[in-house]
Amino acid sequence: MKFLLVEDxxxxxxxxxxxxxxxxxxxxxxxxxxxxxxxxxxxxxDLILLDMMLPDGDGRDFLRDHRGRKRGTPVIVLTAxxxxxxxxxxxxxxxxxxxxxxxxHAELExxxxxxxxxxxxxxxxxxxxxxxxxxxxxxxxxxxxxxxxLRNRELRLLEVLFNAPGxxxxxxxxxxxxxxxxxxxxxxxIEVYIGRLRKHLExxxxxxxxxxxxxxxLDHDG
Amino acid sequence: MTGKVRSxxxxxxxxxxxxxxxxxxxxxxxxxxVRSYAVQIAQQGQDxxxxxxxxxxxxxxVLRDGQLEVDFPYASLAMLGTDSxxxxxxxxxxxxxxxSGYDGLPVAASDSGMVTVTFDGVEVRTTTASRLLAGAQSRxxxxxxxxxxxxxxxxxxxxxxxxxxxxxxxxxxxxxLLAVLATSSAIGPLARLTTSVARRGPQDxxxxxxxxxxxxxxLVSSLNTLMARLGQSLNRSEDFIAExxxxxxxxxxTVRSHAETTLQRVDREENRQALRSMIRAIDExxxxxxxxxxxxxxxxRADHLDQQDIPLAALVENLIMRLGPxxxxxxxxxxxxxxxxxxxxxDPILLHNALRNVVDNALKxxxxxxxxxIDITANPPCVVIRDHGPGFPVDQISNxxxxxxxxxxxxxxxxxxxxxxxxxxxxxxxxxxxxxxTHSKGGACVTFSx
Numbered sequence: 001m002k003f004l005l006v007e008d009x010x011x012x013x014x015x016x017x018x019x020x021x022x023x024x025x026x027x028x029x030x031x032x033x034x035x036x037x038x039x040x041x042x043x044x045x046d047l048i049l050l051d052m053m054l055p056d057g058d059g060r061d062f063l064r065d066h067r068g069r070k071r072g073t074p075v076i077v078l079t080a081x082x083x084x085x086x087x088x089x090x091x092x093x094x095x096x097x098x099x100x101x102x103x104x105h106a107e108l109e110x111x112x113x114x115x116x117x118x119x120x121x122x123x124x125x126x127x128x129x130x131x132x133x134x135x136x137x138x139x140x141x142x143x144x145x146x147x148x149x150l151r152n153r154e155l156r157l158l159e160v161l162f163n164a165p166g167x168x169x170x171x172x173x174x175x176x177x178x179x180x181x182x183x184x185x186x187x188x189x190i191e192v193y194i195g196r197l198r199k200h201l202e203x204x205x206x207x208x209x210x211x212x213x214x215x216x217x218l219d220h221d222g
Numbered sequence: 223m224t225g226k227v228r229s230x231x232x233x234x235x236x237x238x239x240x241x242x243x244x245x246x247x248x249x250x251x252x253x254x255x256v257r258s259y260a261v262q263i264a265q266q267g268q269d270x271x272x273x274x275x276x277x278x279x280x281x282x283x284v285l286r287d288g289q290l291e292v293d294f295p296y297a298s299l300a301m302l303g304t305d306s307x308x309x310x311x312x313x314x315x316x317x318x319x320x321x322s323g324y325d326g327l328p329v330a331a332s333d334s335g336m337v338t339v340t341f342d343g344v345e346v347r348t349t350t351a352s353r354l355l356a357g358a359q360s361r362x363x364x365x366x367x368x369x370x371x372x373x374x375x376x377x378x379x380x381x382x383x384x385x386x387x388x389x390x391x392x393x394x395x396x397x398x399l400l401a402v403l404a405t406s407s408a409i410g411p412l413a414r415l416t417t418s419v420a421r422r423g424p425q426d427x428x429x430x431x432x433x434x435x436x437x438x439x440x441l442v443s444s445l446n447t448l449m450a451r452l453g454q455s456l457n458r459s460e461d462f463i464a465e466x467x468x469x470x471x472x473x474x475x476t477v478r479s480h481a482e483t484t485l486q487r488v489d490r491e492e493n494r495q496a497l498r499s500m501i502r503a504i505d506e507x508x509x510x511x512x513x514x515x516x517x518x519x520x521x522x523r524a525d526h527l528d529q530q531d532i533p534l535a536a537l538v539e540n541l542i543m544r545l546g547p548x549x550x551x552x553x554x555x556x557x558x559x560x561x562x563x564x565x566x567x568x569d570p571i572l573l574h575n576a577l578r579n580v581v582d583n584a585l586k587x588x589x590x591x592x593x594x595x596i597d598i599t600a601n602p603p604c605v606v607i608r609d610h611g612p613g614f615p616v617d618q619i620s621n622x623x624x625x626x627x628x629x630x631x632x633x634x635x636x637x638x639x640x641x642x643x644x645x646x647x648x649x650x651x652x653x654x655x656x657x658x659x660t661h662s663k664g665g666a667c668v669t670f671s672x
Binding site: 009011012015016018019022052053078080081097100101102103104105106107110111113114151152153170172173176 | 464465467468470471473475482483485486489494504505508512544546547548550551552553
């Protein structure tokens with residue numbers, strides 16, 4: 001996905017960009033409302049991540065302007081204020097959702113997906129590999145013309161593998177993507193989800209292979 | 223924090239008492255003044271008849287051949303006749319020797335005017351006049367005294383007194399009514415101002431604009447200034463909190479993002495553990511800060527509860543939409559049975575916060591790929607939230623909603639120990655209660671009943 005990040009704190013912006021690039025996203029960074037408006041007008045973004053306190057004004061001003069121009073790009077606000085009343089006023093102003101700093105990137109991604117799904121309408125986000133279609137926004141896997149609704153963790157796991165077929169992913173890395181840091185789950189939990197994906201992909205040309213001591217890889221038989 | 227205001231007594235009572243007391247003094251004064259004036263007039267009437275009577279007797283006295291003759295004019299006594307059978311006395315002296323009349327009738331110094339004396343045991347009004355009669359050889363002095371009892375005067379006076387007393391009492395009653403009316407209408411605007419200020423919501427710091435009597439203008443304008451200052455300082459402290467939160471949370475977010483990134487890059491298990499606990503600590507501190515602020519906000523808002531009609535189903539649906547992505551991450555599903563007609567009077571922000579805390583909890587403790595059930599039922603309005611997690615430890619149920627208390631089985635799960643406290647306080651502020659329980663088939667079950 002392609003993001004526009006509007007955040008004046010350079011350290012945080014860098015950290016977010018690096019973190020999101022790991023997940024395979026493209027991020028443009030604007031430090032001021034003025035820059036952000038320039039970026040938003042020229043580039044096509046899937047989503048805008050907007051900080052509220054900016055050096056040349058309030059993020060709300062950007063939101064108002066953005067909505068005033070009838071741009072459809074959804075906006076998720078990164079807010080430092082946790083009070084409910086503030087959050088509600090953000091949504092009234094036309095933000096699609098918000099996350100409170102500091103935020104979990106997995107949660108941010110889940111929220112992005114939910115927002116995109118709400119806004120998608122008929123937009124086609126399906127990717128193809130061999131005889132398999134995969135729509136990460138809708139969470140649908142199509143094998144031989146049969147659509148399968150994926151559970152969230154199956155979806156997140158497949159997303160990693162699908163974006164880089166032929167690459168081995170360590171069990172640990174996959175684990176960190178799937179489970180939040182507070183959960184107390186055994187390392188083997190990942191095998192459950194690998195097992196399910198294998199079952200879904202069984203009739204297709206795709207196959208997930210285990211590489212002992214290294215991890216898992218998505219292979220294309222075709 | 224409403225300090226007790228010391229009362230100096232009621233302004234209305236003070237005003238009414240002053241007016242009524244003034245009216246009473248006036249009524250008594252009126253009584254005495256009018257009465258004494260009436261006495262004076264009645265006395266003057268009697269006096270002038272007495273004077274005329276004396277003069278006519280004196281005129282009838284002639285000196286014939288050196289002998290005094292008084293052709294007594296009976297009319298002079300008849301003119302003194304009254305309805306009250308007042309007695310009349312007279313005495314005629316020639317050179318201080320009684321010629322005719324009552325002996326012993328006190329003789330005032332001649333031409334000394336009217337006096338009141340006691341004669342024969344009763345009070346009489348008397349006047350005396352004398353005249354020098356000159357004959358051929360002799361001169362003699364004739365003195366005439368006429369006196370009359372004062373029965374009629376007393377009767378007249380008591381009649382007049384009664385009338386004046388009645389009049390005074392009527393005047394007093396009338397003034398009292400007017401006083402009550404006047405104080406009510408004077409105090410009215412003050413009472414209306416009080417109601418309009420008291421009825422305001424917690425956030426309403428707008429100035430009072432409705433017209434008030436000119437005497438109240440200084441009070442109201444200083445009230446408005448005070449509210450403006452209060453609003454300013456509230457805004458300042460809100461800005462301060464926002465700024466402080468921004469300053470603290472932004473670097474925390476930086477650290478967290480870096481930690482997540484680093485976690486993707488390191489392989490050694492010790493390092494990974496360290497990074498994980500670092501992330502957990504960040505989450506813990508940010509959550510605690512948020513919950514503390516929420517708790518403070520709730521304590522403030524619960525003191526001045528907003529009263530709106532809240533459709534509970536819409537509130538829960540909104541909450542589910544907000545928490546949907548988080549539930550999704552854990553493959554947890556919401557299953558709802560919401561009665562769409564149930565509404566509740568209260569503060570939507572507080573209720574949203576309370577329910578969110580409980581549903582948050584359910585999400586944290588629910589096992590993967592499980593279901594959280596939320597039901598709304600009517601009569602009385604109830605919201606029931608049930609998960610399929612480990613449930614509350616039975617022996618701790620009674621004090622789990624105490625501040626900073628967490629269940630024994632909550633180790634390893636991030637929490638501040640304030641969520642249930644907040645939920646409990648919101649329920650209480652809305653005249654309801656929150657009940658914690660464990661479902662018969664396992665799982666925590668939280669019931670809000672209002």
